Amino acid sequence: MGMPVTVKGQVTIPKPIRDRLGLAPGSRVVFDIDPDGKVVLRKSEAPAAHQEDRFNRLIGCGTALRGMSTEEIMRLMRGDDDSDL
Known part of the structure; x- marks a missing residue:
């Protein structure tokens, strides 16, 4: 089939x-x-570590974003913030 x-x-x-x-x-x-x-x-x-880490580390981590401002989340998504979640 x-x-x-x-x-x-x-x-x-x-x-x-x-x-x-x-x-x-x-x-x-x-x-x-x-x-x-x-x-x-x-x-x-795997794609370059920078590309993968920036987005894939957020998959399933909604609770890790609690308490962050919209601007902080946007900086993280743009790769402007190198801090780990």
Whole structure:
């Protein structure tokens, strides 16, 4: 049984495959095409640490932002603040 493609060209990666590749929300994948036409899905190498840390460290951390002003949160999201959460 195949997976349906949405109108946006999206396909759900089955959980056993996500688990096997170590994919989590926010992970990036690469599609390679073999000479015989097979498509290979693999986990992408992590982006530069600055880019990843700036956004990914906030995933699921809503409570860490409590008490911060909007301006402090915006500075953090822009990368103007190097402090750890």
